[in-house]
Amino acid sequence: MVLTARAANLALxxxxxxxxxxAYGLEERMISDMKxxxxxxxxxxxxxxYDDEGPVELDAWPSGERVxxxxxxxGSGMRPHPAVGDGEALGLGIPLISALSDAFEIRGHxxxxxxxxxxxxxxxxxxxxxxxxxxxxxxxxxxAHMSPDTxxxxxxxxxxxxxxxRVIAMAGARxxxxxxxxxxxxxxxxxxxxxxxxxxxxxxxxxxxxxxDDGLCIRxxxxxxxxxxRLREKMNLPNLGRSLEQLADEVAIEPASNGxxxxxxxxxxxxxxxxxx
Amino acid sequence: xxxxxxxxxxxxxxxxxxxxxxxHDIANAQALKERFNACLDDGVPLAVDLSPATFIDSSVLGVxxxxxxxxxxxxxxxxxxxxxxxxxxVRRVFEVTGLAPVLPVHRDRQSAIEEARSGITIE
Numbered sequence: 167m168v169l170t171a172r173a174a175n176l177a178l179x180x181x182x183x184x185x186x187x188x189a190y191g192l193e194e195r196m197i198s199d200m201k202x203x204x205x206x207x208x209x210x211x212x213x214x215x216y217d218d219e220g221p222v223e224l225d226a227w228p229s230g231e232r233v234x235x236x237x238x239x240x241g242s243g244m245r246p247h248p249a250v251g252d253g254e255a256l257g258l259g260i261p262l263i264s265a266l267s268d269a270f271e272i273r274g275h276x277x278x279x280x281x282x283x284x285x286x287x288x289x290x291x292x293x294x295x296x297x298x299x300x301x302x303x304x305x306x307x308x309x310a311h312m313s314p315d316t317x318x319x320x321x322x323x324x325x326x327x328x329x330x331x332r333v334i335a336m337a338g339a340r341x342x343x344x345x346x347x348x349x350x351x352x353x354x355x356x357x358x359x360x361x362x363x364x365x366x367x368x369x370x371x372x373x374x375x376x377x378x379d380d381g382l383c384i385r386x387x388x389x390x391x392x393x394x395x396r397l398r399e400k401m402n403l404p405n406l407g408r409s410l411e412q413l414a415d416e417v418a419i420e421p422a423s424n425g426x427x428x429x430x431x432x433x434x435x436x437x438x439x440x441x442x443x
Numbered sequence: 444x445x446x447x448x449x450x451x452x453x454x455x456x457x458x459x460x461x462x463x464x465x466x467h468d469i470a471n472a473q474a475l476k477e478r479f480n481a482c483l484d485d486g487v488p489l490a491v492d493l494s495p496a497t498f499i500d501s502s503v504l505g506v507x508x509x510x511x512x513x514x515x516x517x518x519x520x521x522x523x524x525x526x527x528x529x530x531x532x533v534r535r536v537f538e539v540t541g542l543a544p545v546l547p548v549h550r551d552r553q554s555a556i557e558e559a560r561s562g563i564t565i566e
Binding site for chain 1: 469
């Protein structure tokens with residue numbers, strides 16, 4: 167997941183974590199600890215990483231009996247900064263991360279950027295600290311290099327529907343969509359979750375979200391050549407109840423600008439902030 | 444969807460009760476701080492009821508600590524309640540930071556209101 171390091175995006179991160187917790191069947195206590203610790207790590211990125219704005223990237227993966235979550239920015243590090251928030255001035259962020267995770271580490275990268283990596287155990291044990299620290303060492307994928315408002319990349323499987331549905335719902339609410347339209351956006355999210363894997367790269371369903379005054383834009387991709395049209399057809403199946411054009415105000419196929427000659431493309435869906443017809 | 448719910452009850456002139464629901468983090472900590480300050484500037488003790496809150500982070504803890512100091516500088520009572528069935532996240536943040544006895548944090552709203560009304564308690 168990649169978002170702009172902006173305070174208003176922290177609530178989106180928490181929705182994604184609740185979706186992740188639901189999908190893994192995690193205990194409420196663990197989800198609640200993850201939400202608090204990850205919020206604190208992201209707050210550090212929001213306050214310290216960039217002079218203006220930049221991306222913050224979240225990865226989550228299972229490792230043995232734990233879930234590891236990495237929060238990365240590509241800014242200038244956790245430098246001292248005039249106090250913006252009072253809690254930050256109290257320095258409670260890192261102690262909270264420390265108390266709520268089984269193990270955590272902060273890595274500064276030579277090329278700039280900071281990563282906070284946290285491990286959360288499925289069971290409330292503190293004795294397995296060494297194991298938790300070992301879990302932190304597992305690496306996962308390469309960083310993304312783009313920064314739409316929000317980018318979600320979820321490996322095809324049970325994680326996709328709950329995460330997509332929750333994050334899309336909150337982005338829709340932020341775009342001032344009516345409840346009916348938020349519900350339409352969630353139906354689209356479910357359809358993407360069940361149909362996009364075949365034409366996605368490396369079995370990762372990737373969705374970019376942009377919310378603003380003109381509504382919510384959901385871009386699925388990059389997809390392989392012809393994938394956007396196939397996805398549009400699949401999303402129009404009668405079992406969806408309503409056609410794609412009824413759910414989205416605009417449906418477009420867009421070429422990926424950095425497709426590297428592979429004719430990669432996106433399926434772009436826009437929902438305007440108007441009431442349902 | 445409003446995720447930052449806030450209501451201010453001034454029906455008792457001996458205590459102002461601010462009820463905080465929803466999620467609160469760095470995005471709106473400043474707004475909370477201004478609201479608490481405005482209440483205290485009226486010269487009335489303040490009780491903050493967090494029982495409907497579903498999430499608070501360290502920036503909100505900072506705002507609460509500052510509100511308590513602000514109240515005490517003015518000689519006013521200040522207290523918090525998190526409710527018997529309040530959210531796990533909120534309760535846990537107070538537990539792990541050890542701030543519950545400092546602020547102080549009550550389980551039930553009425554005790555918090557009575558404490559705020561009774562003035563400054565032990566530091």
